Amino acid sequence: MYSTDREPDATLLKACGNRRVSVCPSCSATYQADSFQLLAAGLRGGKGVPETVKAHPRLFVTFTAPSFGPVHTRRAQGLRVFPCHPYRQGQRCPHGRPAGCWQHHDPDDPRLGEPLCARCYQAGAQVLWNALAGRLWSRTTIYLYRALAQLAGLTEADLRRLVRISFAKVAEYQKRGAVHFHAIFRLDAATVCGCPACVLPPPAGFIAELLERAVRQAAATVAVPCPMVDDDQAVTLVARWGEQLDVRHVTETGDEGELSAEQVAGYVAKYATKATEALGVTLDQRLGEHDVDDLDVPAYVAELVRACWELGAHPSLRSLRLRKWAHMLGFGGHFSTKSRRYSTTLGTLRRARVAYAIRRRRGDTLPLDAWCRPEDDQAVLVAGSWAYVGSGYQTTGEAWLAASAAARAREARRIAKEELRTTTLAA
Numbered sequence: 001m002y003s004t005d006r007e008p009d010a011t012l013l014k015a016c017g018n019r020r021v022s023v024c025p026s027c028s029a030t031y032q033a034d035s036f037q038l039l040a041a042g043l044r045g046g047k048g049v050p051e052t053v054k055a056h057p058r059l060f061v062t063f064t065a066p067s068f069g070p071v072h073t074r075r076a077q078g079l080r081v082f083p084c085h086p087y088r089q090g091q092r093c094p095h096g097r098p099a100g101c102w103q104h105h106d107p108d109d110p111r112l113g114e115p116l117c118a119r120c121y122q123a124g125a126q127v128l129w130n131a132l133a134g135r136l137w138s139r140t141t142i143y144l145y146r147a148l149a150q151l152a153g154l155t156e157a158d159l160r161r162l163v164r165i166s167f168a169k170v171a172e173y174q175k176r177g178a179v180h181f182h183a184i185f186r187l188d189a190a191t192v193c194g195c196p197a198c199v200l201p202p203p204a205g206f207i208a209e210l211l212e213r214a215v216r217q218a219a220a221t222v223a224v225p226c227p228m229v230d231d232d233q234a235v236t237l238v239a240r241w242g243e244q245l246d247v248r249h250v251t252e253t254g255d256e257g258e259l260s261a262e263q264v265a266g267y268v269a270k271y272a273t274k275a276t277e278a279l280g281v282t283l284d285q286r287l288g289e290h291d292v293d294d295l296d297v298p299a300y301v302a303e304l305v306r307a308c309w310e311l312g313a314h315p316s317l318r319s320l321r322l323r324k325w326a327h328m329l330g331f332g333g334h335f336s337t338k339s340r341r342y343s344t345t346l347g348t349l350r351r352a353r354v355a356y357a358i359r360r361r362r363g364d365t366l367p368l369d370a371w372c373r374p375e376d377d378q379a380v381l382v383a384g385s386w387a388y389v390g391s392g393y394q395t396t397g398e399a400w401l402a403a404s405a406a407a408r409a410r411e412a413r414r415i416a417k418e419e420l421r422t423t424t425l426a427a
């Protein structure tokens, strides 16, 4: 039997489990490591996924938002940095601002992402796009089958009897505050069984190049209509992907222009622990009416939040819930998602970690309860109640001890990982 009476302060401390690095460095480190394993397993096998997935066509694709007006950008190729937005001397926008920017911006220039002219910039269109991005993504996964069927000369129904497209994706904010998606696609054979252990390679002819053509075709054609902003609006607005579509093949060697499973998993897992941090600000919480006018964020970000708040008042746009997601600049979708058969789940990885921790503490024996029965025995009746006391620590001293111990543990893990990598390379 267990009682918190025997614990210090008569409370049991539990990890918060927050995925965001700005909220909890410890829990986000675990989340990132789990995400890496989950993503890598879908590309190279392991964690219950057969290693034969290495031979499946696999792509890493970045979908971006269209332009909503020029913003300060760093343009570089290798060591050469190009001017931000070249323009003719004296050229002005309708608001009298210079029509371009000749600066060669540093990577940490705080102006990156900021519109050249705040009044020319279509902040409203951008937050509407962010709000529709989740729908645009799910419609893309449907269009992908349609495009692949067309390229293979099959009906969509026939194609779905042959192959399945497994995926994992994560959302990231660009500096300008538009969301974009990094996605992993893997082509499998269509199998009846739903578990990731049973995935099989697709039939001959379904190669990565074909999948790439289908992705490009789907991305170019898919569109989601936006609800009418005004009743007498003459045109229907639609959300589409931007022209920038980056498609990379995932291969075993990760040769020039290609990526290895580890590179892709590492890249995507990093973004799984972030939200709006890329903008140089952290909007952690839902905002209220009074927060909107008093935000400690760059002016252009505040403008996007205000656009959410204003458009959120339109009854026709209610389904987009722009006010609820104002702190996310309109995006209310999931940050990371995966299809069912892509690979293992975060829940499975967590359970495995708990089981491992118990085994390590008590030796390799079966964990027993107070009556010497297996701990997961269904005959045990569990009676008890938990009450939430609060978050954080009782004193600043305790908080400091915990934070520094956690930082040391993370550092030790990082060094161990690095040593593992260098010794593997040496061998």
Ligand SMILES: [Zn+2]
Binding pocket: 015, 016, 017, 018, 024, 026, 027, 028
């Ligand atoms: Zn935590």
Ligand SMILES: [Zn+2]
Binding pocket: 071, 072, 073, 084, 085, 101, 102, 103, 105
């Ligand atoms: Zn500039």
Ligand SMILES: [Zn+2]
Binding pocket: 093, 094, 095, 096, 097, 117, 118, 119, 120, 121
């Ligand atoms: Zn202007």
